[in-house]
Amino acid sequence: MSDQPKKVWAGFGVMMLRDGKILLGKRHDDPEKASSLLHGEGTWTMPGGKMEFHESFEDMAYRETLEETGIKLDQTALKIISITNDIVPDNHFITIGFLCETFEGEAQVMEPDEITKREWFPLDQLPSPLYPASEKVIKNYLAWVICKY
Numbered sequence: 001m002s003d004q005p006k007k008v009w010a011g012f013g014v015m016m017l018r019d020g021k022i023l024l025g026k027r028h029d030d031p032e033k034a035s036s037l038l039h040g041e042g043t044w045t046m047p048g049g050k051m052e053f054h055e056s057f058e059d060m061a062y063r064e065t066l067e068e069t070g071i072k073l074d075q076t077a078l079k080i081i082s083i084t085n086d087i088v089p090d091n092h093f094i095t096i097g098f099l100c101e102t103f104e105g106e107a108q109v110m111e112p113d114e115i116t117k118r119e120w121f122p123l124d125q126l127p128s129p130l131y132p133a134s135e136k137v138i139k140n141y142l143a144w145v146i147c148k149y
Contacts, residue, residue, distance in 0.1 A: 012096040013048035013137050014061050014073065015081065016103060021122050022138070023047070023069070023107050025115035027131065045115075045131035047071075048095075061098050069118065070108040077102035082140035086133050097137030 016023045024044040049064040051057075058075040065073050082097030107118045121127060123142065130138070 006092070008092045008094060010051040010096070011048060011086075011093045011133070012051070012057070012061060012064075012098060013046040013134050014065050014078075014098045014100055015046055015137055015141055016065075016071070016073075017099065017101045018120065021120035022126075023071075023118060023120055024127065024130075024134070025068070025109070025118045026127075028114055028116055040131040040133075043129045043131040044121075044127045044134070046134045046137065048134075057096060057098075061100070065100075065103075068110050068115065069105075070110055071103050071105040073100050074102035074104075081144060082137045084133065084136045084140075086136070093133065095133045095136070097140060099141060 024046060027040050027043050027045055029042045047065045047068045049060070049068075051060045052063075055063070057080070058078055061078055062073050062075050065071055077100055079099045080096060081099045082095075084095045084097070086093040086095050107120070109115055109118055119127075123138070126138070
């Protein structure tokens with residue numbers, strides 16, 4: 001066991017919607033390659049990552065989405081739709097979920113060692129298993145949509 005103090009990380013996921021479909025990526029099955037401190041190997045996830053020092057919410061969402069997918073988000077169109085407390089035995093994240101429906105570019109696999117493929121899924125036909133943090137963002141979004149009407 002490490003003598004390093006434990007810390008809480010700030011992370012996020014971007015729920016990108018186009019024509020009623022969400023963009024998800026399949027994490028590598030190998031835990032060493034999946035690059036998930038929350039143990040999400042083999043799961044489907046939204047673009048996302050960890051906040052860097054002195055970075056704004058909008059800048060982190062733009063940076064990570066571009067790095068992971070090649071898509072440029074319209075930072076003025078980002079909406080925070082979810083904040084969750086994600087805890088596993090060896091890590092702890094506060095996860096901020098964004099919604100973005102305005103962006104340019106086509107989804108690519110920019111980091112093939114971590115994400116093996118990217119696909120658009122209808123919200124009523126999501127793949128399984130979902131990355132737990134992404135699943136929470138999606139559920140919070142769907143609850144919000146239902147409450148709006």
